[in-house]
């Protein structure tokens with residue numbers, strides 16, 4: 583297990599006079615699932631954007647597998663093994679499910695037949711084989727989340743940043759989605775960092791947690807331990823009691 587899988591070092595991101603992140607340092611261990619917690623505006627999405635390359639740090643560094651990727655482009659970071667999903671899924675609605683995955687394939691120089699074959703393995707992994715030829719626009723929210731996971735898999739990630747994976751998904755579909763995420767880690771050895779408002783889901787899924795507030799790290803540690811912290815309880819209290 584790499585000791586230096588992902589390290590965020592004294593990261594500051596400012597938008598004009600607003601500090602979305604202030605001197606944030608944290609490390610993510612390979613093979614674990616880490617939750618990023620915090621109230622609205624805490625800086626969770628900005629942290630994902632900074633790690634994936636969508637925003638440039640104002641100060642500080644991001645190291646992935648020992649390499650400073652702070653100034654690298656999103657596509658170069660994706661090539662290094664960093665993938666992310668979005669709070670609002672963005673498939674190509676008129677393309678079929680399998681074509682959406684083919685578009686995301688990181689395999690260069692592969693024939694269409696090879697690309698289709700590889701894409702089919704990811705579509706199957708996420709449980710969408712029966713929908714493979716349907717246009718993406720007909721998918722339910724839960725199915726769109728699955729398609730996003732298949733598209734992320736197609737980039738061969740080592741680190742996957744999941745933004746609000748259960749957001750908008752109907753309750754009965756959530757357990758299957760969570761078991762899929764667990765399989766990403768167990769069967770594909772992908773390290774996962776998750777932003778999610780549902781504490782019940784986080785307690786089920788995450789090993790470690792980082793609690794952010796107003797752009798600063800307030801608590802880090804094991805998921806259970808962080809969930810029990812006073813500052814976290816005051817924000818997620820109802821959720822924590824419901825999950826207990």
Ligand SMILES: Nc1ncnc2c1ncn2[C@@H]1O[C@H](COP(=O)(O)OP(=O)(O)OP(=O)(O)O)[C@@H](O)[C@H]1O
Nearest residue numbers: 597600601602620621622623624625626627628629
């Ligand atoms: N592009 C931007 N321009 C200006 N301010 C921004 C920008 N992106 C984020 N911010 C500000 O940075 C702060 C952190 O926002 P961010 O979206 O990262 O928080 P969050 O924890 O993801 O919130 P939420 O849970 O509501 O999604 C907020 O004050 C937000 O208004």
